[in-house]
Amino acid sequence: MSHERIPGVIWENPIKHAFAETLAMLSAESCLKERENLDHIRELLKGGVPIVLTSNHLSHADAPVLSSTLRRNGYQDIAGRVINILGIRIMKHPIAGFLAASYPHIVVWPRAEETKNDIEEMARKRYNNTALKAAKTALELGQIISLFPQGGRAYSTVIEKPINPRDLVYTTLVKGTNIVPIGQWGLEKILPRKKWIPRPNTTFTIVGKPYPVSEIVQSGHIIPTQKEADEIMLRVARLLPDRYRGYYSEPQNQQ
Numbered sequence: 001m002s003h004e005r006i007p008g009v010i011w012e013n014p015i016k017h018a019f020a021e022t023l024a025m026l027s028a029e030s031c032l033k034e035r036e037n038l039d040h041i042r043e044l045l046k047g048g049v050p051i052v053l054t055s056n057h058l059s060h061a062d063a064p065v066l067s068s069t070l071r072r073n074g075y076q077d078i079a080g081r082v083i084n085i086l087g088i089r090i091m092k093h094p095i096a097g098f099l100a101a102s103y104p105h106i107v108v109w110p111r112a113e114e115t116k117n118d119i120e121e122m123a124r125k126r127y128n129n130t131a132l133k134a135a136k137t138a139l140e141l142g143q144i145i146s147l148f149p150q151g152g153r154a155y156s157t158v159i160e161k162p163i164n165p166r167d168l169v170y171t172t173l174v175k176g177t178n179i180v181p182i183g184q185w186g187l188e189k190i191l192p193r194k195k196w197i198p199r200p201n202t203t204f205t206i207v208g209k210p211y212p213v214s215e216i217v218q219s220g221h222i223i224p225t226q227k228e229a230d231e232i233m234l235r236v237a238r239l240l241p242d243r244y245r246g247y248y249s250e251p252q253n254q255q
Contacts, residue, residue: 003104004141008134009083012103020102024068027061027190027198032073033206040210041078041180050139050174051210053082055182056159056236056244057148060096061190061198063103066146066182069205081144085135085170087152088127089113106131106138111164112151136173145170149233157188158246159237165229171213172222179216179232181208183239206239 003011041051055062063084070079083104090096091107108131109115109124135145149167150159171179186203216231217224224232230248237248 006134006137006141008106008130009138010101010105010107013101016098016102020064020099021068021071023198024061024064025072027200028065028068028187028203029200030065030069030072031202031204032069033204034208035073037180037207037209038070038073038075038078041207042075044178044210045078045081045142045144048142050177051144051180052139052171052177052213053144053146053180053182054168054171054232054236055146055148055184056240057150057153058157058184058188058244059153059190060090060093060099061187062148062184063146064099065187065190065203066184066205067103069203078144081142082146083135083138083143084146085131085148087113089152104143106134106145110151111166132169132173135170139174139177147171149229156246157185157244159233159244159248160246162226162247163229163233165224165226168224168229168232169222171232172217172224177213178210179213179235180210181232181235181239182206183208183236183244185240185244208235208239211235 044051067079083106086100086105086107087110088107090100107127109127115121115124139145147170149163151164151167171177183206186201189201190198217228234248237245
């Protein structure tokens, strides 16, 4: 598939992509729920509405399994538009880096990945400024941006701490954006931390109802407030079984 060149977007390697899709199919017996919301996403895309996916993060297999699940259920058109926002560390991992290069992505330098000197700090700013511009252009061209706003995989299966609002800045780049919450589980057993070989497991994906970012984030907020970020993540958590919700288990935890 040919793609329009967008500075900062790294398109998939076709050979790696085919291999990764096969690996995902063999590793994950996927169960997709709430398909009607995917049909709604199709209609929004036809109308030129920008779409940002927000999902919990359990494993380096999250993005490949989501793509494979969509394709196997007849949503190749949606899967083919997705561009993942990925941290720089993942590119250094022999397995995760391979999987990342198998799908369209934009590399960022997360705040959790500390810089060691001024040169690295300048590199961080360059990466992240490029990423913002690339994501904005991609959304304007009808691509879908996929976020894992936890800032990294959970060390346990739960969402361990409140989301940093800066990780949701991609939701406000383009006016009229709709957010789609996605809940995934079972993937933590496919590619656990410190494991190199994927293990077969049943996975579950629930696609939530799309909603305008303006429903939560006030006009003029380039970066959502903490309360707004918490509400965005609560909509993800509500799609998950209780044992995965962690910090977002109880709404009263949010101040």
